[in-house]
Amino acid sequence: MSTTSVLGGVVRRKEDPALIRGEGLYVDDIKLPGELAAAFVRSPFAHARISSIDVSAAIAMDGVHAVYTADDVRHLGPVLAQVAVGTLRPPLADGAVHHIGEAVAMVVADDRYIAQDAVDAIFVDYDPLPAVVDLKAAAADEIQAHEGVSNVLLAWSGQDWWPGVTDELPDAKPAIEEAKARDDTVTVSLEMVNQRLIPTAIEPRAVLANWHAGYGSFELWSSTQIPHALAGAIAKIFGLPSNKVRVVAPEVGGGFGLKLNIYPDEILCCFASKELGRPVRWTETRREAPASSIQGRGWVGTATIVGTRDGRILGYELDAICDMGAYSQNFTVAIPLLGLFVAPGQYDIPTAYTLTCVVTNTPTTDAYRGAGRPEAAYYLERIIDRYAREIGMDPAEVRKKNFWQPDQFPATTAVGLTMDSGNYAANLDALLEKVDYEGLKARRDAARAEGRLVGIGLSSYVEVCGFGPSALAGLGFSWSEYGQPAAFNGSGVVRVNPDGSCTVIIGTGPSGQGHETTWAQIVSDQLGIELDQIEVLHGDTAESPFGVGTFGSRSLAVDGTATYEASARVKDKAAAIAAHLLEAAPEDIRFADGGAHVAGSPDKTVSWPEIATSAYQPHTLPDGMEGGLESTAVFSPGNATWPFGSHLALVEVDPDTGNVEILEYWAMDDCGNVVNPMIVDGQIHGGIAQGIGQAMFEAAIYDDDGNLLSSSLMDYPIPTAADLPSFRLDRTTTPTDVNPLGVKGIGEAGTIGSAQTIVNAVVDALAPLGVEHVDMPLRPRNVWQAINGARG
Amino acid sequence: MTVNGTRYDRDVEPRTLLVHFLREELGLTGTHVGCDTSYCGACTVIVDGRSVKSCTYLAVAADGADVRTVEGVAVDGTLHPVQEGFWERHGLQCGFCTPGMIMSSVALLEQNPAPGEGEIRHAIEGNLCRCTGYHNIVRAVEYAAAKMRGEEPPAPDWEVPS
Ligand code: FES
Ligand code: FES
Numbered sequence: 001m002s003t004t005s006v007l008g009g010v011v012r013r014k015e016d017p018a019l020i021r022g023e024g025l026y027v028d029d030i031k032l033p034g035e036l037a038a039a040f041v042r043s044p045f046a047h048a049r050i051s052s053i054d055v056s057a058a059i060a061m062d063g064v065h066a067v068y069t070a071d072d073v074r075h076l077g078p079v080l081a082q083v084a085v086g087t088l089r090p091p092l093a094d095g096a097v098h099h100i101g102e103a104v105a106m107v108v109a110d111d112r113y114i115a116q117d118a119v120d121a122i123f124v125d126y127d128p129l130p131a132v133v134d135l136k137a138a139a140a141d142e143i144q145a146h147e148g149v150s151n152v153l154l155a156w157s158g159q160d161w162w163p164g165v166t167d168e169l170p171d172a173k174p175a176i177e178e179a180k181a182r183d184d185t186v187t188v189s190l191e192m193v194n195q196r197l198i199p200t201a202i203e204p205r206a207v208l209a210n211w212h213a214g215y216g217s218f219e220l221w222s223s224t225q226i227p228h229a230l231a232g233a234i235a236k237i238f239g240l241p242s243n244k245v246r247v248v249a250p251e252v253g254g255g256f257g258l259k260l261n262i263y264p265d266e267i268l269c270c271f272a273s274k275e276l277g278r279p280v281r282w283t284e285t286r287r288e289a290p291a292s293s294i295q296g297r298g299w300v301g302t303a304t305i306v307g308t309r310d311g312r313i314l315g316y317e318l319d320a321i322c323d324m325g326a327y328s329q330n331f332t333v334a335i336p337l338l339g340l341f342v343a344p345g346q347y348d349i350p351t352a353y354t355l356t357c358v359v360t361n362t363p364t365t366d367a368y369r370g371a372g373r374p375e376a377a378y379y380l381e382r383i384i385d386r387y388a389r390e391i392g393m394d395p396a397e398v399r400k401k402n403f404w405q406p407d408q409f410p411a412t413t414a415v416g417l418t419m420d421s422g423n424y425a426a427n428l429d430a431l432l433e434k435v436d437y438e439g440l441k442a443r444r445d446a447a448r449a450e451g452r453l454v455g456i457g458l459s460s461y462v463e464v465c466g467f468g469p470s471a472l473a474g475l476g477f478s479w480s481e482y483g484q485p486a487a488f489n490g491s492g493v494v495r496v497n498p499d500g501s502c503t504v505i506i507g508t509g510p511s512g513q514g515h516e517t518t519w520a521q522i523v524s525d526q527l528g529i530e531l532d533q534i535e536v537l538h539g540d541t542a543e544s545p546f547g548v549g550t551f552g553s554r555s556l557a558v559d560g561t562a563t564y565e566a567s568a569r570v571k572d573k574a575a576a577i578a579a580h581l582l583e584a585a586p587e588d589i590r591f592a593d594g595g596a597h598v599a600g601s602p603d604k605t606v607s608w609p610e611i612a613t614s615a616y617q618p619h620t621l622p623d624g625m626e627g628g629l630e631s632t633a634v635f636s637p638g639n640a641t642w643p644f645g646s647h648l649a650l651v652e653v654d655p656d657t658g659n660v661e662i663l664e665y666w667a668m669d670d671c672g673n674v675v676n677p678m679i680v681d682g683q684i685h686g687g688i689a690q691g692i693g694q695a696m697f698e699a700a701i702y703d704d705d706g707n708l709l710s711s712s713l714m715d716y717p718i719p720t721a722a723d724l725p726s727f728r729l730d731r732t733t734t735p736t737d738v739n740p741l742g743v744k745g746i747g748e749a750g751t752i753g754s755a756q757t758i759v760n761a762v763v764d765a766l767a768p769l770g771v772e773h774v775d776m777p778l779r780p781r782n783v784w785q786a787i788n789g790a791r792g
Numbered sequence: 793m794t795v796n797g798t799r800y801d802r803d804v805e806p807r808t809l810l811v812h813f814l815r816e817e818l819g820l821t822g823t824h825v826g827c828d829t830s831y832c833g834a835c836t837v838i839v840d841g842r843s844v845k846s847c848t849y850l851a852v853a854a855d856g857a858d859v860r861t862v863e864g865v866a867v868d869g870t871l872h873p874v875q876e877g878f879w880e881r882h883g884l885q886c887g888f889c890t891p892g893m894i895m896s897s898v899a900l901l902e903q904n905p906a907p908g909e910g911e912i913r914h915a916i917e918g919n920l921c922r923c924t925g926y927h928n929i930v931r932a933v934e935y936a937a938a939k940m941r942g943e944e945p946p947a948p949d950w951e952v953p954s
Contacts, residue, residue, distance in 0.1 A: 010950050012879055019887030020875040020894065022822015022862035029821035202826045202834055202922050203888040253824075253888030254922050286827035512886030512923045677950050678882050682928055686885060689925030713831040713920070721913040721926040729949075750925075 007525035010678040013517040014531070015510070024251040027206035027221045028283050035208065035279040036065055038269060039115035041105040041122045042288060043097035046133070046361040046706020047145065048126035050095060053105060058118040063110035065276055067122065070094040073271060079264050079329065080233045086153045086328035086359060087146055091264040091271075097126070098146060098326035099363045100706050101291025103264060108272045108280055131361040131706035135300045135321040138358040145326060145359045153324060153333055156340050157354040159416075166416035172350040176315030179306045185314060188386045189304040193775045194375045196298035196323060196700040197693075198710070199368045200718050201511070203253020204284035205293055209269035213277060217244040218270055225255040225511055226262075226549035231541040233262045234270055242541075249539040255511030256690070257367030258293045260551045261330040265292065290711050295700055296368020298323030299336075299375050301355075303383035311393045311401045313349045318379050321356045325364035332366050333357045338552075339372030341464045344414045345380045346424045346644060347402040351414035361706045367551060369690050370751040373463055381459040381756040385763065386772065395458050395760070396432055399646075400425050403460075419462065419642040420736045420744075423670070427732045428460060428646045431668035434730055435648055444650070448768060453653040453787075454663075457761025459646065461753040465745040466557030466641035466738065488554070488636075491545035492563030494523055494570050495630040498616045500594075500609030502527065502534045504567075507547015508559040509538035512686075513747060514679040515555060519563055521675050522741070526567040527574070528591035529608055545632055553745030556675065557641050561739040566633035573629060574611050580622045581606045581614060641736050641744035645669035647688070647753040651761040658784025660696060660762055662725050667753065670732045672744035680746050681729050687750020688727055693719045694751075695758035696778045766790065793854045795820070796864025804851045810844075811835045813851035814861060822862040822891045826920070833919030836892035837861045843899035845918070862891035865898055873939040874898050874932070881948060883932030885923035893919050897933045905941055907933070 018024050055067040070092045078088035093104045105122055109115035132138045132145040141151050159169040180187050208221040218238070224230050227247040235242040252259060265282050273280040284292050301320025307313040322336040336355040344351040388395040403424040404411045412418045440456060447454040467488045491507035504523055509515060516536040524531050538544060547559055575589040578596035582589070588599045595607035611629070614620040618627035650664040667684055674680050697717045701709045710716040735742030755776065762778050763771060769790040774782060793800060795818060804813060814820045814837070823846060826834035830848040837846045838860040865872040874897045877883060884890040893916060900907060900915040907915065912933045913926065921929060928949075935945040 010948070013882065015887070016879045016884060019884055019890055020862075020871070020878050021866060022820070022891045024887050025821070026824070026888065028825070029815075200922055201886070201888075202832060202920060203824070203886065204826065251887060253826075254886045256922070283825075286829065286832070510886075512884075514885070678948075681949065682882050682885060682924060685925035685927040686923045687925075690922070712829045713827055714829060718920060718922060719925075720917045720920065721929065722917040724913075724926055726909070726930065727925065727927050 007521055007675055008673070010676060011517060011521060011531060013514050014520060015514060015516050026203055026251045026253055027208055027223050030208060030221055030250065032208065032210060032279040035281050036108050036110060036276065037112040037115045038106055038108050038272060038280055038282040039112060039119045040103040041119050041124065042291060043093065043100060043102045043104055045097055045126050045128050046100045046131040047129040048097050049129065050093060050097065050104065051125040051127050054123040055105060058107060058121040061114065061118050061121065063114040064107060064118045066108045066272060067118070068092065068106045068268070068272065069104070073268065076237050076267060076271060079267065080236065080262050081328050081332070082330050083332065083334045084328065085333045086324065087149065089264060089327035089329060089364065091267050099291065099361050100708055101288060101363065106268050106272065108276060133360055133362060133702050133704060133706050135323055135358060135360070138360050139321045139356055145361045151359045153357040153359060155354050155356040156337050169416045172315065172352040172414060175350055176306060176317060176352055179314035185306050185308055186387070186390055187304065187306045188383060188390050189302055190383055190386055190773050191302045192379060192382060192773065194297050194299040194378050195776055196365065197296045197368055197698050198290045198700050198716055199256045199258035199293065199296055200716070201254030201256055201258060204286060204289055205259065205263070206283040207266050207269045208279060208281045209273040210279040211270065211274040211277070217246065220245065220247045220266065220270060222247060222249060222266055223252050223259055224249045225252065225259040225551055227509065227539055227541050228507065228546050229549060230262060230266060234267065237267055238270065246540070246542040249509055252511035255550065256369040257296065257371055257551060259511065260367050260549065261294055286713060287711055290700060290708055291363045294329055294364050294366035295325065296365055297375055298365050301379060303379040305383050305387045307387055309391050311391060311398045313347060313402045315350045315352070316344060316380065318343055318353045320379070321358055323362065323365055324357050324359050325362045326359060327364050329364045329366050332364060335365065335367060335372045337372065338464070339376035340415055341417055342373050342462050343376050343380065345377065346404060346422070346460045346462045348404050349402055349414065362702055369687065370748045373748065373752045374691065374755060377459065377461040377752050378756045381461065382759060385760045389767065396428060396437065399460050400428060417464070418639065420639055420738050421734050422462070422642060422644055423732065423734045424460065424644060427644065427668055427670050430730070430732050431646045431648055431666060434668065435666050440650060453655055453765040455651055455761045455763065455765025457649045457651065457757045457759065457764055459753055459757040459760060462642055462644040463553070463749050463752050464640045464642055465553035465748060466637065467552045467554045468640040469638060470636050488548055488558065490558030490562040490635045491547050491632065492559055492566045493545055493630065493632045494563060494566040496570060496574065496608065496612045496615070498612050500533070500607060500612045502529050504534060504536045504563060505544050506536065506538045506559050506563060507545045508550045508555045511550060513550065513555065513683065514676070518556060518675045518679060519560060522560060522564050523567045526564065526571050528594065530594060553747035556743050557739055557745050558635055558637060560743065561741055562633045562635035564741055565635060566631040569631035569633065570629060576622060576625065577611050577614050578606050581610065637738050639738045641672065641738050643669065643671040643744040643746065643749050645749060645753055647757040649757045649761040651758065651765055653762060653765045653783060655787060658780035658782070658787060660778050660783060662692070662758070664728065665725055666728045667750065668730050668732060669746070669749050670734050671746040671749060672735045673733060673742035675743065683746045684729055684750040685727055687748060688754045689719050689724055691751045691754025692724060692758055695755040695776050697723070699777050793857050793859055795859045796861060806850070806852055808851045809847055810849040810851045810854055811846035814846060820861050820863050824888055824891060826888065833892045833896065834889055836895045836919060838895055838899050841902065843896050862894055865894065872898065873936040874901065876939065877932035877935035881928050881931040881935050883924065883929045889919060889921040893921065893929055897936065901937055901940055906937060
């Protein structure tokens with residue numbers, strides 16, 4: 001895996017020296033003189049009318065500067081969403097609350113202790129209403145989560161989910177029904193829950209807003225994945241041009257989609273700062289985070305496969321109800337759509353789907369790592385396993401029998417989207433060879449013969465990411481609600497400074513993914529400038545080119561490509577300057593070792609500082625050449641990218657306790673070309689850990705009244721070091737032609753491939769007992785119950 | 793108390809937490825806060841040789857104690873082997889858990905210079921990381937342990953096929 005080339009080679013991260021010394025600056029580490037602290041009164045009910053709010057005691061407290069309720073902020077309008085379908089969130093609950101923990105009032109005080117004391121002194125009278133929590137009840141629509149408004153927002157279904165693009169799709173239903181009716185086919189179905197999750201970045205969200213009355217402008221520090229969108233939203237809400245709002249996302253302590261939203265607290269801290277003339281800070285507490293940030297997943301659905309007895313799948317159906325929570329935020333209803341994009345997985349199979357988006361009295365769901373795609377992969381890969389078991393065929397064989405073949409790419413799938421490249425059977429074969437699949441099965445069977453519950457789980461997956469084509473942004477929604485371009489472009493600025501150092505400014509920023517290192521590698525590879533001479537800036541809307549943000553595993557494929565193209569243009573200009581200085585032809589100029597030389601004459605050289613100095617002294621340039629050595633590029637890809645892979649786990653279940661131990665975990669991923677294998681592997685590790693977290697530990701659990709029973713890290717156990725094994729990774733490489741780097745994206749793949757790998761393994765371990773399915777999370781108790789249920 | 797070798801004399805409110813004293817009073821913002829239930833370990837520091845969660849430790853309880861934070865583990869600008877290990881083995885992504893992870897690892901290696909993988913995982917069990925899946929954190933600690941014993945660290949994963 002290791003190479004010495006800068007592109008495709010391992011280099012230590014540029015980000016790390018500050019972070020390992022404790023010098024990284026996160027929002028909470030930035031202090032402004034005179035800042036005030038905000039805290040929120042949050043609803044103890046999931047659904048209730050607000051009959052009165054008494055703030056008098058709070059406002060009279062020493063050190064309290066203001067208390068705001070809906071009456072004070074209604075004019076700001078709802079929290080903006082990119083896909084504005086359904087009820088948008090008011091900044092503070094207006095007349096009624098619709099989920100537990102919804103913000104009802106905001107206190108601004110000298111410090112957070114006083115703010116919290118004042119929160120406790122505010123009295124809200126609630127008139128409780130029945131809460132809608134269960135998804136089937138929500139879909140039945142007998143009780144409404146918002147009084148008088150249907151719970152059913154829309155259903156992604158049928159042939160025309162993308163008007164004008166997919167309405168030509170054949171209807172898969174008739175053929176599937178016909179296949180089911182044949183007597184030489186097998187039909188298997190499973191109803192499964194893909195439970196709600198709380199994303200849980202270790203850094204809670206944090207906001208610091210500062211209104212400058214003299215300049216008529218805001219500065220806003222926020223732990224966000226989308227600084228430009230946030231700046232646009234704040235500008236729109238406060239009636240300012242967007243250049244009067246500077247958003248800075250400094251170090252961001254993990255994102256995973258939860259920081260991909262505009263949040264009321266961001267708007268309200270700006271509002272309070274403007275009202276009070278002081279900087280206003282809010283830092284999320286872990287306990288309020290499940291309600292003050294978005295949650296993820298939350299599907300109940302049935303997957304069905306009809307196929308022949310020799311493993312040919314004739315039809316796949318997915319019918320699920322998807323939980324949107326109480327309000328629509330940034331992408332809420334579009335998350336199931338992302339699942340639909342990959343519903344048929346790696347398979348060339350007729351597919352029918354209905355994904356019904358319903359509103360409940362629970363916090364909003366939105367993008368959480370994978371965002372719809374892990375859910376889709378889960379249903380498909382679980383039911384394929386079930387089908388394989390039903391017909392007595394090896395699950396790897398069934399998968400291979402139905403894969404798209406390499407010569408079919410670009411392949412237009414059953415949902416009408418075209419996948420760029422894939423080599424699925426080769427990827428799965430590489431995995432099976434690596435793990436010695438036959439040997440592993442023999443090990444499992446030997447353990448079984450001793451009465452042990454050992455199982456092998458396999459999953460293939462395809463991801464869609466690298467968003468993406470601008471046209472995707474035109475799905476017919478109000479995508480321009482932000483006042484931003486409705487598009488998914490990427491951008492990058494490459495500037496060689498007069499001293500020969502290089503500044504790269506990008507439109508997207510990291511929350512741990514190592515953009516600074518990866519982007520420096522791309523530019524260094526182009527220009528031959530040493531990595532330590534390249535500085536990569538991001539996250540400050542005052543200095544960076546417009547970019548839509550870091551999500552959907554898109555940064556490298558889109559913004560990385562833009563940076564690559566900007567550096568290519570700088571290189572062309574530098575070659576012309578070097579040629580002028582060396583009295584050679586530009587096409588003979590080669591870049592290496594910190595400068596340029598003439599091909600074949602390694603001693604005719606000019607250094608980067610010399611080239612750059614000339615660039616900034618126009619009289620030394622070729623006639624007519626503009627001064628400076630800088631380029632901005634914007635890249636708009638023609639398609640999304642489609643990474644894929646296969647994962648395999650070996651697990652053992654303790655029959656007495658139901659405890660699951662992961663003995664081995666292998667992943668064979670394919671994300672196209674790789675810039676830094678170390679960083680890519682790290683992304684896969686983290687993704688797998690989150691998938692295992694869903695499979696084995698995590699669940700946001702609500703009671704019938706909509707109370708969250710898992711609001712602390714004790715009740716919502718994310719994996720610890722002791723819960724996980726070391727992972728064994730390898731990769732195949734199938735480049736894409738969607739971008740010149742041939743890269744696809746790797747941020748979410750590990751999560752998309754892993755949850756069902758674990759569940760498939762556990763169900764395989766329990767298969768001798770007759771267990772067909774266990775819903776996640778596979779906590780010991782759930783597994784123990786499955787074992788004992790099967791034993792009767 | 794002494795923090796990273798410097799003595800500080802301060803009057804603090806009895807309810808002030810050590811983490812707030814470090815961050816707000818001394819400006820040592822390398823120690824992070826990730827939860828309110830003493831569960832995540834982002835706030836881990838070393839007090840008199842033992843790793844403690846400074847979010848549930850009162851500043852007054854550290855009166856007279858020797859406190860070490862992530863800012864104090866490098867000596868004269870030279871990284872501590874644990875810091876070096878995290879850099880060399882990609883033991884961090886967003887870096888938010890990292891100071892706490894580093895302090896727990898330093899405390900571990902001061903008590904057990906040759907921990908096995910299971911012992912490392914157990915020692916950092918109280919430090920949550922959402923980014924790395926812990927794989928490379930374990931590799932980082934193995935690297936540091938070898939370095940501190942004067943041995944050659946194990947080769948990185950990317951040089952040895954798994
Ligand atoms: S901040 Fe989470 S344990 Fe201290
Ligand atoms: S590196 Fe992000 S939480 Fe550990």
